[in-house]
Structure formats: C-alpha cells, structure tokens
Amino acid sequence: MADQHAVAAGLASSGAPETTLSENHAKLGPWTLMLGAIGVVFGDIGTSPLYAFKESVAAASHGGPLTRDIILGVLSLILWSLVLVVTVKYVFILLRADNRGEGGTLTLVALAQRATGKKRGLVLMLGIAGAGLFYGDAVLTPAISVLSAVEGLKLTTPALESYVVPITIVILTTLFLVQSHGTGRVAAFFGPVMLVWFATLALTGALHIADDPTVLLAMSPHHGVMFFVNHPTVSLIVLGAVCLSVTGAEALYADLGHFGAKPIKRAWLYLIFPALVINYFGQGALVLSDMTAAESPLFRLVPEWALLPMIGLATLATIIASQSVITGAFSLTRQAVQLGLLPRMEIRFTSEAHQGQIYLPRVNMLLLFGVIVLVLIFGSSSNLSHAYGVSVFGAMAVDAVLAIIVIWRGWRWSLALTLVAMLPFLFIDLAFFGANLMKLFTGGYVPVLLAAVLITLMWTWVKGTSILFEKTRKVDVPFLELVKMLEKSPPHRVKGTAVFLTSDPDTAPAALLHNLKHNKVLHEKNVILTIRSEDVPRVEDEDRIEIEAAGDSFWRVRMSYGYMETPNIPRGLAILRKQGFKFDIMATSFFLSRRSIRPAAHSGMPLWQDKVFIGLAKSASDATDFFQIPTGRVVEVGTQVTV
Template sequence: MADQHAVAPGHADSVAPEATLPESHTHAGFGTLVLGAIGVVFGDIGTSPLYAFKESMAAAAGGGPVTRDIILGVLSLILWSLVLVVTAKYVFILLRADNKGEGGTLTLVALAQRAIGHRRGFVLVLGIVGAGLFYGDAVLTPAISVLSAVEGLKLVAPTLEDYVVPITLAILTALFLVQSRGTGRVAAFFGPVMLVWFAALALAGALHIADDPTVLTAINPLHSILFFFNHPTVSLAVLGAVCLAVTGAEALYADLGHFGAKPIRSAWLYLVFPALVINYFGQGALVLAHPETAESPLFRLVPDWALVPMIILATLATIIASQAVITGAFSLTRQAVQLGILPRLEIRFTSETHQGQIYLPKVNMFLLFGVIVLVLIFGSSSNLSHAYGVSVFGAMSVDAILAIMVIWKGWRWSLGAALALMLPFLFIDLAFFGANLLKLFTGGYVPVILASVLITMMWTWVKGTNILFEKTRKIDVPFLELVRMLEKSPPHRVKGTAVFLTSDPDTAPAALLHNLKHNKVLHEKNVILTVCSEDVPRVEDEDRVSIEDVGDSFWRIRLSYGYMETPNIPRGLAILRKQGFKFDIMATSFFLSRRSIRPAAHSGMPLWQDKLFISLAKSASDATDFFQIPTGRVVEVGTQVTV
C-alpha cells in the first residue's frame, strides 16, 4: 500500500453566517439553478406522497377503520413535520452553515473541527456515524421509491401483482448499470420531469380538497397534539410512519454546493412545499369522503384514464429520486476518502466540464447488491417502510448536534443561544429516531446492521492508519538528519528529478532509503512530496503548492486539495514553474512505498480489527491512479510493516 496521504487541519477561516452562491454558479441563470434543484435535490422528498400518508393512516388505524380524527391528526403531523424539520431546520438554518459553498454532514464535520479546535476526535466519530447512516438511506431509498411506484400497476390490473418485484428489479438494475456512462445527459431531463411531477401532485390534490373542505382544519397544530392524547398506544408507531414524509430533507443541505442556497430555498418555498401540502390534503379529503381509497390514496386521486400516465410519471420520479441518492453516495465517499475516513477508492470522472459528476465502481456495486437484497426480502413498499427512517433520522440527529457546535463556536453565538435554536429540532429528530426504533425487529434492523458495519469499517480505517503512522514514525530516519549525512558522504548522482511521496515530510521516505541502500544513487533533484487534504471543499491554485529548499538538491513540497477535489500530482507540480522550480514530467520518476502489512502480536486493535484494516488496505485503489501519476514514470518499492 502506498503511503497514505495526510489529513491536514486546514486554515482557520471564520464560518460564514450565510451560504453564498459558489463562483461556478454565477455562469448559470438563477432559473436554471432552480430547475436543476427541483430535479436533483427534491427527488426523495418529492416521491414521499406515494407512501407516507398511506402508511401513516395504516399505522394509526392498526387494522381498524380509518376515522376522521386519525386522518386530520396524521395530516397535521405531516404538515408540521414539513414546516419544522424541512423548512425551519434545513432551509432556513443549515443552508447558512456552508464551507466555501459546500454542504452535507462531512462539511459540518470540517466546520465543527475547525471551530472547536480540540476534541476533534469526537467530531470525527459523529461524522463517521452520520456517513454510515447515510449509506443506509442510499440503499433504502431506491428500493422503497421504485417499488411504491410500480405497485400502482396493481390498480390497472390486479393480475400484474406478481410482476411488481421483477419489474422493480429490472428498473433498479438498469439504473445502476448506466451509472458508469455518467449522469450528465440523464440529468438534463431531471428538472423538467420533476417539474411536471410536482405540478401533477398539486393538481391532483387540488381537485379533491373540495371532496371534504373540512380537511383544511388540519392546519391547526392542535390536531397533532390531540392525536397523541387520543391515541397514545399507536402514537409512536404513527410518528415512525409520518417521518416518511420528510425523508430526503438532508439532501437540501448535501446538494448545497451544486446549486447554492437561494435556488434551493426558492424551489422549496414556491413550488415543492406547496405542491406536497396540497397533495397530502387532497389525499386526506379523498379518504374522508371515500374511506375505501385509503389503500392507495395517491393513485386514486387521478381519473381512470390518467392512471397509467400517472404510474409512468411516478416511476420516472422515483428513478430520479434514486439517482440523486446514488450521486450523493458517490460525492460523500469522495469526501470521506479525502478526509481519511475511508481508503482510496477508484474514482472515474464522467464529465469533462463538471468535476462533480463522478462514478465509483465499488460503491455502485455495493448499493446495487444492497438494493436487490432488500427488494427480494421485503417484496413491497409497505414492508420496506418498516426499515425506513432509522438511518434518516439518525443522520439528521447527527446534523443537529454538529450544527450546535458550529453555531456556538463558528458563528460565535453564546452556548445558550445555540442550544435554544437547535435543541427543539434535535428533540424532534430524536423523537422520530426513537419512534423508528420501535420498528427495529420488523425491518429497522436492516439500516442499523448496515450502518454498524460501515461505521466499524470507517473507524477501523481511521484507527489503523493512526497506529501505522505512529509505528513507522518511531523507526523512520529524520529527514533533515539524512540530508546532512548525504552532504558529508554524497552518493553517485544521476540526471533527472525524483519525487518521493510520503505522509510525513519530517521523516525520510522508505522509498528514498531503499533507493540509496540498493541502487546507491541520488538524482539531481529530489522532491519530498506530501499531499494534504484541507477542511475546505476546494483550494485555489495560488494556495495549492508550498515549497521549501532544504539544501543539497532536496526540496520539500506540499500539495493541498479540498475534500471535494481529486488530487492530480502532475498538474499540481506544474504550478511550481511559476515559482521558478523547473519541472519536466518526462524527466521525473515518482517513487512510491508499497507496504505489505502484517498483524502484530501486540497491537492497539483486536486481531479481527487488524485483519479488517489489512483487507481494507489491500482493497484501496492504486496510488498511481488515485494521484493521476503517469504509470510509465512510477517506481514502487516494497516494505513490510506490522499494525
């Protein structure tokens, strides 16, 4: 395994109180960004009407009749969940917590680490938990969304029920298989399709509110409160189903860097939120007037002639929702690799103009396998709804805790003010999370197990790399001491430049020591190169490279990259020409240390964790590919270490 790149603390920039529009967005019209946000950001929450109201009523009724107070109570809970969790917490508060225009759980980790300055390990643990839970959501969302849309076929012809699962698997398999081709062309259709979808939701709902206008009284939050008093035995179960209406809210924040705060906020306030509310109230009015429609209220909103087009539109919308989550998983994984939470993974760029469009083969196959297993095990959206929610609100709770730290230390609010602002939202998140834990044995165990496995893997990687770093540092030769020794006893010189990659610039790289020991030569120019990840999304070219001349033809160079960037060493070193350092890629050799890791008798981790770390290290992508070094210029030197 090549030396792991270091994770640097970054610059102590102050945290901006308002998310600003990234520079790249100034070239795109505001309307274009709003349309793009409608297509990408709101896919998950936009498909919730397919199952949220239906499952909430079923949980409230408990097999009995669906009464008026149940319908009004459920609608009130859904409405105020959308107002408090999505609008207040994410749209008006967290969209302001940006890191150079980027958002997401790992962005909050970077902001919190920078803000508090100490106890960074606790923040990193929270980030690992949040990331692990997000992957659980990324597996569940495609499965439940596409299943719920395809199930509409049963209304067209009951005989099609046996084909729901095979059709769902075919759609999902095709979706994951086309990921390698890139999402650029498909994404061009996302905005218009979702615009039509939200218009259809609003129109279908508006046409049926007149069925029973008293449904509008559910706007009164007293209906939510009275529901808990009147139905204490099922209130938690209903809360666990109501949460389905706000799944996808974290995408508002995670996709901040793609569109900016103002387009996302405008799309939510002026289109998505009104369309969802009108549709939910339309479903409620329909069921009040016609209780027999409770089994599938969304599809019953449309007339028979529009049923098939609505099913097709719903299927397209769920595919888009799935695509958004898959893309989010790719982006989160790249951030995790850059922050040192995961080993290097192969990243393929699918667009020459948009660096955010990436494809990670291993992550894609992991998600596809998980989705197929879930569809086969659960078989219906109703069964899958029992597995949904734990990971979503676990991740939302992590966001709330990290936000308290950022608002307190980063925005320099008083601790009391930060707690007063965020504790109510944390209480709501924890209430939803607790309600979903009731579903632990009926399906909720799936995201818990999945997240636990991923959290264990990430924590093992962080802990193992730290142990490895400390062990090798103890036996390494101080770099400056080696330079002084070589000045006194110079070896034979050869033409060209040698670049030695290392994670610790203060110690002599193993590849340099092996080159001197076995080849007994030294190049004319020798560069000790460290690639560091900063806690900002992107680093400007003028801040990319720092160089230090340590004498006797040795230079220490540091290349810095943001956590949203993929390192490109040749391009980074080319910047040195402006600083007077001549660099010719064709006359340069890159020396990498490939480590063979063995478990130690006395390690800082249990044996099983040692073996897990070693397997993760072996699965890491080749450093040559990760750092985009020309393969013909690389020399690898093997060493054996214990962990």
C-alpha cells in the first residue's frame, strides 16, 4: 500500500533527525525490525483471509453448487497470485528499486524523473494517477477490513446483525479521532498482536488441512489454468475476488525505508507467506469436507468456544491494518506536497523523537468522512468487496509501468530484458484491474470517481502553479540588476537581517520590492532564501545549505529538503551560522509575499479549473507554519495576481 507509514517510523527510527536509515536499521537489529515489519507492513494483506477466499468461491459458484474443481481452482489462483505478485514482483524486484533506502510510488516517480531527466510528462502523470488511486485504497481498506471482522458477531448471535454497522462506525470513528495523539504509544503492540494473528492463521489452517488432504493438489498451477478453461463465463468475476488476497502487497515496498529490505523479505518468506498459504488451504479443506462452511470459512476454522476470542483478535488485526493505511495516506500527502502535487497542508509532528510520526488533520477528517459514508452506503464487507480492488490494482499497474522506466533507463538494462522481466507482472496487474472493472457499476465506480477527483485536483495544482510562475516571471525584476541599482542609489539602512522567501532566486522577491517601494529601507544583511525539494527522501545537513554572495549586503541561500522531510527554516539557518554566516535570530525578520489570486479572462486553463486552483491556493496552510518560522518575526506583504 502504499508508500511510508508513520507507525513504522516509531518502530524503526532511532530518533535523531540526521540519523541515516542504515544507522537506524543497524542499531535496532534484524529481529526488532522484522517484528516491526510484521506489525505494520503486513497488516492489510494479513487480514485478507477474512474475505478473500469466501468472496472468491462465492463468485466462482455464481449462486450454483460448489464443486471440488472450483475450490481447487480458486486456491491455486490465490497461491500463485501470492507467489507472482507479492513474492517475485514486490519482494524480489521492487524492493531493490530504492531511493536512498526509501520506497513507494512517489519514490518510483523520483527515480524515473532522475533516469529520464524530465520533471513533467508521462512520469509525472503516472505519479499523479498512482497517488490518486492510493487514496481510494486508503478509504476502502479501513471500511472493508473492520466490517469483515465485526461481521463475525453474527455467527455467535444472529440477533447482533443489526448492530454490525453501528459497532463498525464506532470503532472507525475512535480510530480516526485518536490519530492526533500519535501512534508511538501503541506501535510497540502492533508487532506482537500481528505475530499472534499470523500464528493463529497458521495453526487453525493446519488443523483443518487434514479434513481433506487432497486440497494440497491446488499447489499445482494446473488447477488455476483449468479453472479458466472450464469456467470462462465467470473467470473474470472470480479474478476480481481472488485479487483480494494480494491487496496490501504495495506496503512491502512503501515501508522499505522504515525497516529495510532484509527484515521485510525475511518476515514475508519465513512467516507471513507460509501462514497465509496454510490458512487458505485450511479454509479450502474445511469447505471441501463441509460445503456449508463456505459462508464464513475463516471463523468456522475455530471451535465454537474460541469464536469470540477469534473475532476479537481479527478486529484488532483489522484495526492495525486500517492504522497502517491511514498513516500511509499522511505520509503520501506529505510527499505529494514536497513534490509540488498538492498545496501546503498543516503537518503536526506527534513525536519529539521520531520525525516520521506525523498527523495531518485535514486528511484525517476527509478519510473519516469517506470511510463512514462507504460503511453506511454498502453496509457489508461483501457489498464493499465490489468497490475494493479497482484502486489497488490500478496503483499496482502504475508501479509496474514506473518500474519498467526505472529498470530500463535507471538500471541500464536493455529494453528487451526489461520487458521480459516486467511485462508478465504488468499483464497480471492489468488482468486484476480489468477484472475489477467488471464491478464498476456495482461499487467499483466509488474508487474510480474518488481517484478521478483527486487526479484532477493534483493536475490542476501542478498546471496552475506552472502558469502562475510563468505569468509572474514576465513582470519580475532580475535580482542582480536590482542589486546593482541599489549599489548606485542606496536606500536608508536599518539594523538586523532580512530573509526574503522566493521560489525563483534569479528574480527579486515581491516582498523585497514592496519593502523598498513603501518603506524605503534596506536591512544591513539581506538573505534571498529558496527552499528546494529534491528527488531524494532526505538531504544530509552538510548538503542542505548553499550560500552565494550577491553584492553588497545580499546573499542568495538555497535550502534543500528531501521529499520525506518537512522544511524547518530556523534549523536550516542554524546550519548557516555554523558555516560562518553571522546573524542574530532575534534581530531577523522574515518577509513573505502573500498572493491574492484572481481568475484571468484568458488563461491556460478553463474557468472552472481556474476556480478550483484558486480554491486550492486558499486552502494551503500558512507558510509561517509550514516552514516553521517564528510567528513574531514574520512580515507579510500582499499582492494580487491573475491565473
């Protein structure tokens, strides 16, 4: 699932912002990292046994009787999906495509941009599409996961069926409301809980394989192939249900930076993969021996006395799975802001020790609203399964296309070898995506519409900021020309340092021009500060600052941050002081230009898109908060521009 989870940072960060990922991993050790990966990375895929096999056999029978070849065929498809999509594509290939230890869809975008030398075009559009599809997954996963667990209550007392939706909403609402407190306090419990969950999956599955040992024949891909041959009319529908078994696979790659490749590989190969396979085969053997168990095979694996504890454990596991995707949405949004795909948003750090633990209030509330709406509209995990999958496999297909670009242009493989290695996985992703499109009118439209809205918003922001930049450049004054003019005709000087923030260091900041025009003064020291987002996750402190003298009393400073970092200007200026640039922070004023944007009669975008861009610009969080500037030292200068 995505690209990075804040919970993971609580387990895998050593605390110091300047500490490298490799140092973090070395300090914590392989077993601690492996336990953390079990708790965070595999939460989503680990709860798939709650609904994947059940929905697959239901789709395969299509209302008719269940047969042995259907069960064996479905199990074979699930097994080989786990082998090819998760083990080969993500564990053995994509985990190698890291950007200084980080992974995720936007990491692939950064790698592809670096490999092709292009910041715009196909790569950027793919990144926007992948991010938009991920948000659809972030809304659907908590809804279907928690619903599927709570529905187990119906097996204990059928009278509780009417309470399933209210209980689910209470759990989800509580989960979202506690996000502001940070996940560090509970992160230590995630690994042990999920370890118990996977051990339970393996144990209950193993106990029932003996119900019908012939279920092991499903290990042969022959049964999966023959299912398509013998059931062509329902094969796509079944594929749309089988794919539920691999949802969450993208989390292996997204959490690469928090745990490292080796702990994730070990956790998958030595525990998660065997536990899932044993449980699925146990469910299959149970249904082969008792076809009535197909209605809820996972919960039927346990004896009646263990049903309530199993439901409780499943609920905890689904909450953890939901937690990981929620914090993943926070991290993806942060990366999108850093890469210029979204306007600035308020980011709160929920831990003084771990920089990866963040909370975005606006994103949290939007996700909560979306999740509750979905639970109320669909009402059950079976109904929600019709909406689930389109966004997941759309995002996986985007990962595959970006990986082809990175392997070909970045790793310097030949095009033929790259296509031989990656096209089969792209074909599988597209097959799953196409199968889920069959559910478009029964619920699949939900993630499609959501992704379309988010893609439109991101593309509007990218296009609008580009148009705005080009328009303002036409009336801008070249910075070096202004310096020469001021040297010839110096204004009145005042003590202290002035820092002018600008996105273009070659042009004079609007705030500087307005200060000269209206106040007719110039500070003793003037810093033209540009914040740059690099296509790497993090920038080391020794590489963060570049300073250049630009004439009498003027300096141009470039402060660089990785797309996983949040800019902190005071901390960056402290690095500047260490490099020999002397100034007093209490005698420093920060000048910001606040733009009031108006739609233009003739724009590069339609009027509706102009209005959307203006709305996004107004929603951007205050630059003072975003760049963590002391509020008492900020001077804002307003200007009006058209887009």
